[in-house]
Amino acid sequence: MILPDASLGVLGGGQLGRMFTLAAHSMGYRVVVLDPDPHSPAGLIADQHINADYQDRAALQMLGDECAAITTEFENIPAESLEFLEQYCPVRPGADAVRIAQNRINEKTFIRQQGLATAPFAAIYEAADIADAISGLQPPLLLKTASMGYDGKGQQQVSTADEAGAAFIQAGGAPCILEEMVELEREISVVLVRNTSGLTAVYPVGENRHVNGILDTTIVPSGADTAITDAAIDMARQLADAMNYCGVLAVEFFCTRQGELLINEMAPRPHNSGHYTVDACATSQFEQQVRMMCGLMPSDTKLLSAVVMTNLMGDIWNDGDPAWQHVLNEPGAHLHLYGKREARPGRKMGHINCLADDADSALQVTAKIRAALNMKP
């Protein structure tokens, strides 16, 4: 067990690292952030910010020497760097889980090996793979880069072999997957926590609405039937057990119009669709991340209030700072800003959690705030 005031390390200093740091601080831990950005949101508030690249062995060694345990806020940390750190202290989740989650080919192959369903897909390592892949798939399709994709980046819609070929070249010829587009009834996600002894706690299932491939809204409780949400929870648990996972794991699902439940992808860390837990649950996903890396028990995941989480994208800074009084004066609305210096369209700048007696009321309050902030309904 690692107890306060030990130093905890986090790879990556974005908003997830920042909310991890806030949780760790309130529990009395010290935090060391490694991030190449001198103005990273987490680096600004950490006890120590090692301003270096994720492959920098001297910097990694410094982190390993300073910290009692290390976690990660995003899956694109080279798995070799995590392996290197494992010589110094516990790294949770470990390199093996991150290696699966950081590459769509590994990830979807692994999911299928567990007997769990994904959208039909094929791996594309070189242009010559496309013809075979296309013949086994039903268009429309998405060509997605195998690694480094997030917020819908690295994805192109294609229908023919020629279009896929052009998209592959545009993606730089890096490994990709070609995947059938499914007809979505809705998207849901499961956030769970699993400790070193395999004890697991699961948060209530959230319903996610995306705009242009980027999460816009999470609604809890979701509108999905309990038969579906129970099945999703079982599938997420099965994945966590199969990886002997330790940490916070998020699993995204597609519920199709045909009634199938497919796994889209997983994230080996707290997730945007779990931000609602900070204000609406007995324990936040970030406190759980601290607990899991410290070898503690999962804490209570109970939902204390219906909630709608809305992401704040840089687009709403077009005419200067948004009129925050419309959020701050709304009972039940909680504003979270990440301290990013520059607002850019498509960049996640913060989020709002609206708590209310039921999801419909929370959606109504959210609609009012969106209108006041000039956001699309």
Ligand SMILES: Nc1ncnc2c1ncn2[C@@H]1O[C@H](COP(=O)(O)OP(=O)(O)O)[C@@H](O)[C@H]1O
């Ligand atoms: N095969 C698909 N069929 C339908 N919609 C999809 C498909 N793949 C992705 N999407 C949409 O794009 C969003 C982002 O895709 P995802 O694969 O999760 O990439 P990212 O890593 O960028 O989150 C999904 O949440 C979904 O809304």
Ligand SMILES: [Mg+2]
């Ligand atoms: Mg996704």
